[in-house]
Amino acid sequence: MTKLRLAIVGAGPAGIYAADILLKAERNFDVSIDLFDHLPAPYGLVRYGVAPDHPRIKGIINALREVLDRGDIRIFGNVRFGEDITLDDLKKHYNAVIFATGAVxxxxxxxxxxxxxxxxxxxxxxxxxxxxxxxxxxxxxxxxxxxxxxxxxxxxxxxxxxxxxxxxxxxxxxxxxxxxxxxxxxxxxxxxxxxxxxxxxxxxxxxxxxxxxxxxxxxxxxxxxxxxxxxxxxxxxxxxxxxxxxxxxxxxxxxxxxxxxxxxxxxxxxxxxxxxxxxxxxxxxxxxxxxxxxxxxxxxxxxxxxxxxxxxxxRAVGYFGSPLPGVPFDKKRGVIPNHEGQVLVKDAESGQSRQMYGVYATGWIKRGPVGLIGHTKSDAMETIKHLINDLGNWWSPESPSEESIVALLDERGIAYTDLDGWHNLDEHEKALGEAEGRVRIKVVPRDEMVQISRG
Missing domain, CATH: 3.50.50.60 (FAD/NAD(P)-binding domain)
Structure with a gap:
């Protein structure tokens, strides 16, 4: 049976929903998904872009945690796309990538x-x-x-x-x-x-x-x-x-x-x-x-x-997306140009847009910083539909084994964090809060987050 090795760049709601929807979708191939994020902890803007006194956000985080805690999605935190790994690296190890990097x-x-x-x-x-x-x-x-x-x-x-x-x-x-x-x-x-x-x-x-x-x-x-x-x-x-x-x-x-x-x-x-x-x-x-x-x-x-x-x-007049190395970018709209999540690239000679095979987008980097969680889910469904239908145009990676990307990160000395590491940090922050009668106190310095996560 064909197997899809999928990389998702961005471990916020958009990336996690895309992974969950693909795993639950009707398909005639196996799936293996790796989530990458530049932050040591997951959840993206739900953790770092919403005021802390919103109790309903906790419900969203709980739903995202349930998806990750199933154990069928791997996380590599503290990994910067464009620095620690590149688009060429992903092509060597995966059949496709979805960018879910949001707008910050x-x-x-x-x-x-x-x-x-x-x-x-x-x-x-x-x-x-x-x-x-x-x-x-x-x-x-x-x-x-x-x-x-x-x-x-x-x-x-x-x-x-x-x-x-x-x-x-x-x-x-x-x-x-x-x-x-x-x-x-x-x-x-x-x-x-x-x-x-x-x-x-x-x-x-x-x-x-x-x-x-x-x-x-x-x-x-x-x-x-x-x-x-x-x-x-x-x-x-x-x-x-x-x-x-x-x-x-x-x-x-x-x-x-x-x-x-x-x-x-x-x-x-x-x-x-x-x-x-x-x-x-x-x-x-x-x-x-x-x-x-x-x-x-x-x-x-x-x-x-x-x-x-x-x-x-x-100035609270909206968010704007950031360009990613090697990926097309619409400077006016702050998004990756795409058709329903299929990333588009302009032909240098004709000026016409064509599909950039193997590359997809979802969430705010796909449609701009509008809409709530419901829009993010429908966004992901649309992107995943095309990913599944594009089977014939996926990349053919040289080294698709799950161990190969781990070896690459280790070889480059990347102090990445994983799901167990997030659990370590999560428990540590809760313990800090408990000592002061609070639910949690966030750890802020990146090096401290990584140290706690990696034990």
């Missing part, structure tokens, strides 16, 4: 002053408070008034983590350096800006409601943002999610404010124009234009410009 960079925000000191990418801040091993241990939390640009869930995560009192984060798995940094923060006001109205936001109702439950934090909304046009009213009456969001915001309009030590302000119909230099090269204010509904669900500028003093700004 911040998308650009094209406004003057974005380069000023005190202007940060939200993705970098999220990586810091999630204990990502490749980011600095310290974060400059020295601003009393902070702006967050964006109206998606990441913007709310950032705003919540800035406004929330650190004592209320102690049940979570935040690392000690993050606890210390947030505890010293002098923040009093967090301002979230979106250029559209309340009925056009991209965050989910649950994310929004969580904001209103913060202890000792006033929710500030402005009456001028709720003069809805027909399109906005139709959105509220015709869409359950918009209805719930509107209901939550309307309740906040009725709240008494003024007693809390911190405030979280939501500014709608506010288009950022520029960041103002305070005279020392730092962010001193944000200048924005008031927008208005255009009658069709969009907005137009009004010409009214306002300015708000701030000392820091976080």
């Amino acid at each position: 960079r911040d998308a650009d925000l094209a406004v003057p002053g974005v380069e000023l000191e005190g202007s940060y990418g939200a993705a970098e801040f999220v990586s810091w408070f999630d204990g990502h091993p490749d980011y600095p241990r310290e974060w400059p939390l020295d601003a009393e008034s902070v702006a967050v640009i964006g109206n998606g869930n990441v913007a709310l995560d950032v705003a919540r983590m800035l406004a929330k009192h650190v004592e209320d984060l102690m049940p979570t798995e935040i690392p000690e350096n993050v606890r210390a940094g947030l505890a010293a923060s002098p923040v009093t006001d967090v301002h979230v800006f979106g250029r559209r109205g309340p009925t056009s936001v991209k965050f989910t109702p649950l994310e929004l409601r969580e904001l209103g439950e913060l202890r000792d934090v006033d929710m500030i909304v402005h009456d001028e943002d709720f003069d809805y046009d027909d399109a906005a009213r139709a959105a509220v009456s015709g869409n359950k999610q918009v209805f719930v969001i509107d209901k939550t915001l309307q309740q906040w309009r009725q709240r008494e404010v003024g007693q809390a030590s911190r405030r979280l302000h939501l500014h709608f119909f506010a288009k950022p124009l520029e960041l103002v230099d305070d005279g020392t090269g730092r962010v001193g204010a944000i200048r924005f234009e008031r927008t208005a509904p255009d009658g069709e669900g969009g907005v137009v500028g009004t010409g009214e410009v306002r300015e708000l003093p701030i000392q820091a700004l976080y």
